[in-house]
Amino acid sequence: MPHLFSPLTIKSIEFKNRIVVSPMCEYSSADGFANDWHLVHLGAFAVGGASLVITEATAVSPEGRISPGDLGIWKDEHIEKLKQITDFIHQQGSVAGIQLAHAGRKASHDVPWQGSKQIRSDAAGGWKALAPSAIPFTDAEEAPQELDRAGIEKIKADFRAAAIRALEAGFKVIEIHGAHGYLIHEFYSPLSNQRTDDYGGTFENRIRLLLEITESIKEVWPADLPLFVRISSTDWTEGGWTADDSVALAKILKGKGIDLVDCSSGGNVAAAKIPLKPGYQVEFAEKVKKEAGVLTGAVGLITKSSQADEIIQTGQADMVLLAREMLRDPHFALRAAHELRHEAKWPVQYERAKW
């Protein structure tokens, strides 16, 4: 059997292969609600044979949205449609995961097809972004508001409440979004955190928010269900967060019961130079896996079945996450099975199309 198609059990969940749909914002919600777009978009990946389908960044509070179109899980009314989606994914033999997110200083922006510009807090539809320090992402942007102690407590409570709703909505995996320059990453990166209290300064202080969010989710998330964290493994910037910091963090996360560290990078420095090439972030998944002894996910320009199989086979990562290639081909996993000569189970409705 190709390594890409070897099952993986994490806690009580068996993943039928190592192919994961990486979170992808759709900016297609009103007031945080999922709708038929999300059902069809996410459902197609389950039909297409991925073992785990993770929702886009799903905001734990309205002010934690990147844009007014973000998916949300800050109120009980959000649960019903999400449950329909998870039920469908599970009927296809895939697993439904949710990425819980807070956008931090990158909140209150237009959707990409309207230019992704900041919506200033005094403009119609805008709101004041929250962050560890009052440092804007770019000089052109309005500065965020520095979170006070009560604000930090609210964020922890929001993640906890979101986890309760995620469980009710049928999700079996939570991924905490700690990457791409959003709130949690802003706290652990020295470039965006200039606090002088318990949440800033030293490495231990900067990772504190992530650890406390992890703990507050664990209070309500069943011990037999997987909990992942996505990190930005490096800021790609002098003086910023480094791959060695990621290893140190991953060791601590493992001790806190995190099952898998999904190793992305960047997003906190607008001008960072990122050396894009196929599999350009796999080295971080490999380093974190080997040096921290934790399961990892590799993501970023993984587009070929042979490439994905090799990452698993050579022990660079335990799962591969694909984003854009899944948009091009939601049936990537079925195609990969064919290319790697593995007999994957097809939806009966599609059997006549088997290669």
Ligand SMILES: Cc1cc2nc3c(=O)[nH]c(=O)nc-3n(C[C@H](O)[C@H](O)[C@H](O)COP(=O)(O)O)c2cc1C
């Ligand atoms: C349309 C789109 C939306 C994205 N939204 C998210 C998101 O909500 N959360 C996240 O962690 N990453 C997000 N990403 C990043 C992807 O999950 C992935 O890490 C990145 O695209 C690199 O993988 P790829 O080369 O397979 O596309 C998004 C990427 C795309 C293309």
